[in-house]
Amino acid sequence: MSTYYVSHDVSRCIGCRACEAHCKVKNDTPAGSNYCKIMTVGPRLSRGIPRFDFVYMACFHCEKPWCVDACPTGAMQRRDKDGIVFVNDDLCVGCKACITACPWGVPQWNGATGKVGKCDLCMDRIDQGLAPACVSKCVTDALTFTTAEQASESRRQQFAESLLSKQDQQG
Amino acid sequence: MKKSIYSMCGMCTVRCHIRAEVEDNRVTWMEGNQHILGGALCARGAAGIALRDDTERPQGPLIREGARGEGKWRQVSWNEALDHVAGKLGEIKEKYGPQSIVVSSRGGPWQGLYKTFVHAIGSPNYTNHDNTCGRNTHHASLSVNGVARKGLQYDYKNARHLVLFGRNLFAALLLTETRAVMEMLQKGGRLTYVDVRVTETSSKATRFFHVRPGTDYALALAMVHQVIRENAYDAEFVDKYVKDFSALCTFIEPYTPAWAAGECGIDEDSIINFVREINEDRPRVIFHPGWNLSRYNDSFYASRMLHILNGLMGNVEMEGGLFFPKGPGDCGVKSIRTVDCRKPDIERADGCGTTYPQFEKGPGLAHLLFPAMKTGKPYPVKAWMAMRHDPFTCMPDPQQQKEYFDNCDLLVSIDTHYSEFGWYSDVILPESMFLERDNHIIVQKGLKPRLAVRRKVVEPRFDTKAAWDIFRQLAVRMGVEEYFPYETIEEFWNWQLEPTGYTMADFEEKGFIELADKPVFYDRGELEGRFKTPSGKIEVISQVLEEAGLPSLKPYQSPAPPPKGKFRLVYGRVAVHTHSHTQNNPLLHQMMDENNLWIHTDEAKKLGISDGDMVEVAAANGYSGRLRAFVTDFIHPEAVFTVHGFGRQVPRQTRTHERGVSDQRLMAGLLDVWDQAGGAISLCESFVTVRAAQ
Numbered sequence: 006m007s008t009y010y011v012s013h014d015v016s017r018c019i020g021c022r023a024c025e026a027h028c029k030v031k032n033d034t035p036a037g038s039n040y041c042k043i044m045t046v047g048p049r050l051s052r053g054i055p056r057f058d059f060v061y062m063a064c065f066h067c068e069k070p071w072c073v074d075a076c077p078t079g080a081m082q083r084r085d086k087d088g089i090v091f092v093n094d095d096l097c098v099g100c101k102a103c104i105t106a107c108p109w110g111v112p113q114w115n116g117a118t119g120k121v122g123k124c125d126l127c128m129d130r131i132d133q134g135l136a137p138a139c140v141s142k143c144v145t146d147a148l149t150f151t152t153a154e155q156a157s158e159s160r161r162q163q164f165a166e167s168l169l170s171k172q173d174q175q176g
Numbered sequence: 177m178k179k180s181i182y183s184m185c186g187m188c189t190v191r192c193h194i195r196a197e198v199e200d201n202r203v204t205w206m207e208g209n210q211h212i213l214g215g216a217l218c219a220r221g222a223a224g225i226a227l228r229d230d231t232e233r234p235q236g237p238l239i240r241e242g243a244r245g246e247g248k249w250r251q252v253s254w255n256e257a258l259d260h261v262a263g264k265l266g267e268i269k270e271k272y273g274p275q276s277i278v279v280s281s282r283g284g285p286w287q288g289l290y291k292t293f294v295h296a297i298g299s300p301n302y303t304n305h306d307n308t309c310g311r312n313t314h315h316a317s318l319s320v321n322g323v324a325r326k327g328l329q330y331d332y333k334n335a336r337h338l339v340l341f342g343r344n345l346f347a348a349l350l351l352t353e354t355r356a357v358m359e360m361l362q363k364g365g366r367l368t369y370v371d372v373r374v375t376e377t378s379s380k381a382t383r384f385f386h387v388r389p390g391t392d393y394a395l396a397l398a399m400v401h402q403v404i405r406e407n408a409y410d411a412e413f414v415d416k417y418v419k420d421f422s423a424l425c426t427f428i429e430p431y432t433p434a435w436a437a438g439e440c441g442i443d444e445d446s447i448i449n450f451v452r453e454i455n456e457d458r459p460r461v462i463f464h465p466g467w468n469l470s471r472y473n474d475s476f477y478a479s480r481m482l483h484i485l486n487g488l489m490g491n492v493e494m495e496g497g498l499f500f501p502k503g504p505g506d507c508g509v510k511s512i513r514t515v516d517c518r519k520p521d522i523e524r525a526d527g528c529g530t531t532y533p534q535f536e537k538g539p540g541l542a543h544l545l546f547p548a549m550k551t552g553k554p555y556p557v558k559a560w561m562a563m564r565h566d567p568f569t570c571m572p573d574p575q576q577q578k579e580y581f582d583n584c585d586l587l588v589s590i591d592t593h594y595s596e597f598g599w600y601s602d603v604i605l606p607e608s609m610f611l612e613r614d615n616h617i618i619v620q621k622g623l624k625p626r627l628a629v630r631r632k633v634v635e636p637r638f639d640t641k642a643a644w645d646i647f648r649q650l651a652v653r654m655g656v657e658e659y660f661p662y663e664t665i666e667e668f669w670n671w672q673l674e675p676t677g678y679t680m681a682d683f684e685e686k687g688f689i690e691l692a693d694k695p696v697f698y699d700r701g702e703l704e705g706r707f708k709t710p711s712g713k714i715e716v717i718s719q720v721l722e723e724a725g726l727p728s729l730k731p732y733q734s735p736a737p738p739p740k741g742k743f744r745l746v747y748g749r750v751a752v753h754t755h756s757h758t759q760n761n762p763l764l765h766q767m768m769d770e771n772n773l774w775i776h777t778d779e780a781k782k783l784g785i786s787d788g789d790m791v792e793v794a795a796a797n798g799y800s801g802r803l804r805a806f807v808t809d810f811i812h813p814e815a816v817f818t819v820h821g822f823g824r825q826v827p828r829q830t831r832t833h834e835r836g837v838s839d840q841r842l843m844a845g846l847l848d849v850w851d852q853a854g855g856a857i858s859l860c861e862s863f864v865t866v867r868a869a870q
Contacts, residue, residue, distance in 0.1 A: 019346040021751035026219035036766040048374045055374040055810045142217045145358045
């Protein structure tokens, strides 16, 4: 896993797909190629109310990426300093081995260039101290650009606060 | 060189504040204004760059060559196009009088410009799209509160409970509202949602009333009944500010939760429990009175009850409730100048304010101009200029509309894209898309009012112009340029700002000028007179309605179930398209390229339709179309639903041409079905047949 982590707070997500749109604009991806995507499940009944569930799918930037191992040309790479998995366009020959290898369908085919593209967490922005496009413009602040450690800490804090506020209401 | 420019989005009519980065006349980054939206921008906003890159929009002024709708155009210079339009307007003015000219628009904060033009040339007939949008809610607000629909705003963020009747705000995406409601939910606030189907908003609700179509009014009546019965209202506030409360108590007696449960197809207990929640949460309870409530024949009366419920909550002029929007005067600042011309003292062609005293004269009602086109009474209507307004997709039954419009000698469309009406018109004057144009300064009222301005971010890619320039140039040709006292936008801005003491430089820091540091509230103890009704209070009985022979409190009439073998057609919107404007946008087309038809599982089974099957949906006027079925338990069995805006007919929009089905073409005969008291067209009062496609 890379140093970074994009956390998705499903209670805030309204499934508006702004993240997908901003990603497509930033990365200039053709139709059918989505470096990040909101997967909608439902509607289905949950405690008496029909709900949609939304799951944000981009790239997990694995510690041992299947795609990097599968790539025969060295185009698919893992950046040493922070573990971001990205494609070096010049080396990609379009063999799609990474698409076969990835268990989550992350690498995206670009029919116009005959190459693969994928989420690189907007490396150019990160290197300027900015957040990825999807996170920067999320409509309801459902996405947060963070680290795995910070995400854990913040979730524990949130849980603790909600527990206490429930006690306050009951007491 | 890289530049950063604050501006305002124009992908929908919310007009969110944005910041754009530009290099070599190309937009390289666009985000929501950090000071207001924390960077947030929706998918439609993201597609602004794709709109600029799109070549399938008018690239210069077009004059029709062939028959109307045939699609033969001659691209001409602006001088030729403007001379042509002004010449035709002059001839019509000469022959039929200036009042036979109509200018329509989408409304919005810049409409003073178009209104000024039509008034200056001598016509009272300015109109807008509100007859298919907020007019019922607006008239309801005037009748209850004495103020316009937007004369009260909502402090969602600090509310404890928000109640929405079919207002799907998590797909509408007025981003400040979206974000405030999300904060309310995160703080443990409750959201009650009423609709005939599950939506993005019902999915986040704490309570969902899944009602039978056309029964909103029944549920609102039962809510009032139960609120009064359980004393779940602010007696002190009601005593002070609500007139005719006893008439309401008498009227509401038969409308019990048990009765409404049967009528709406919901649980009696759920209504009772809802009112108990309300009682815990008040006064921080907001009943949203509806937005696009041009749906059923009693939507106006449903909206009136929602306005009255706010009065019962006593939630006015407080945190977490309703408030009167504040302007520059409330902050000790002189307001900006704006172009204006008094409305000519001539009866409106649609009869608003005369034949129909219950309807505000303001923009009148667009659909009531059609009879004048046909009969020439009270006088002929011979020219229609549609500014960013598409009558053929806003209003039902474009087939029938064409027969009316064929009585006109001149049809002009001013728009950034080809509208359906534009394609049928005689002249298209292409407006620059929002990133390519400036607009004049506006006041945004609120708890913390501000001055706002849209700035040109990049130069126009094609031979297009901004509205301030188009209308001024037409005014010059019509000899009324004194109403447009500027030649450049800089002169316009400076003239507007002069009384305020601000300059354009004051917009640089944040993209807007904030007129107050903290929220401005009026004294809650001194609200009398703020309600602009005859009594200065919230009125249950409306003199205007009574004098027009209409009841203030209308007994409920149950909607007829669909005729055998038919379904009630309901429509709505999505987060990735704006009404009918964006279907051909290269990016948004990728995200959603056609609409589908929601149908209840049991009904689909009877018709042999499975989820994802192609179906044919047909209307009484002979129009039919094919689209995929979305089979779900979460739409009422009496209804089928589709997203508005598809089934477009403009061949030059190659991506979206004939994709999906047009809901408004299915709305057979609805031009004549409108709320007699509220004025809006009842867009959900038509029925369609559905069958598996062969």
